[in-house]
Amino acid sequence: MKLLLTSGGVTNPSIHSALVQMLGKPIDECHALCVPTAQWGHPMCGPTSVRDFVAAAPKPDRQYMSGLGWASLGVLELTALPTIGAERWIPWVREADVLLVDGGDATYLCHWMRESGLADLLPSLSDKVWVGVSAGSMVMTPRVGDYFVEWPSAPDDRTLGVTDFSIFPHLNHFPTNTMADAQRWAVGIGVPAYAIDEQTAIKVVDGSVEVISQGQWTKLG
Numbered sequence: 001m002k003l004l005l006t007s008g009g010v011t012n013p014s015i016h017s018a019l020v021q022m023l024g025k026p027i028d029e030c031h032a033l034c035v036p037t038a039q040w041g042h043p044m045c046g047p048t049s050v051r052d053f054v055a056a057a058p059k060p061d062r063q064y065m066s067g068l069g070w071a072s073l074g075v076l077e078l079t080a081l082p083t084i085g086a087e088r089w090i091p092w093v094r095e096a097d098v099l100l101v102d103g104g105d106a107t108y109l110c111h112w113m114r115e116s117g118l119a120d121l122l123p124s125l126s127d128k129v130w131v132g133v134s135a136g137s138m139v140m141t142p143r144v145g146d147y148f149v150e151w152p153s154a155p156d157d158r159t160l161g162v163t164d165f166s167i168f169p170h171l172n173h174f175p176t177n178t179m180a181d182a183q184r185w186a187v188g189i190g191v192p193a194y195a196i197d198e199q200t201a202i203k204v205v206d207g208s209v210e211v212i213s214q215g216q217w218t219k220l221g
Contacts, residue, residue, distance in 0.1 A: 005137035009064030010199030042109020103134030107154035186220035
């Protein structure tokens, strides 16, 4: 699977160009599925923020994912998938060009990716693009650190480990996401890591890692 791991979405022309290159065709010819699941695991999220993500409104920042002008846009809610059978939902994923995976709690998202079977399906989706925001990006890393675990039922801070690096998102976007916070977080994470702001993305294709940025980022460890 091709990964475009962001903090805030497709927020500038450089990230937009990388996305189009990964898709191999214009955005308005691509079919997207929104995955809002991570939001349910975070205490600051809920029905309104899920609606805003799917509808790309009313907040402008939501336009950086679902509001990019896709040919079609659907919703893939992972918590529902175990109850409907893989024969129904796997074709939906295979027919899509891209999965747009929102933020929230990465450990909650990881849990439901495993429970639903989507995690097991990932290796067969080599032609698909995964665009993550915040937790939607962090879930692909080995660990998120206790600093970012908000789901009370999380057994630990481990996530899928598709990449060999971790991500500290929202650099300087919140008072608790400063570079000093990132450096303290990185001490205990145990793997290489990137601190990225809202204007930065990490592109991973066939094991090659490229940072795309019109903002601020740093590699830690």
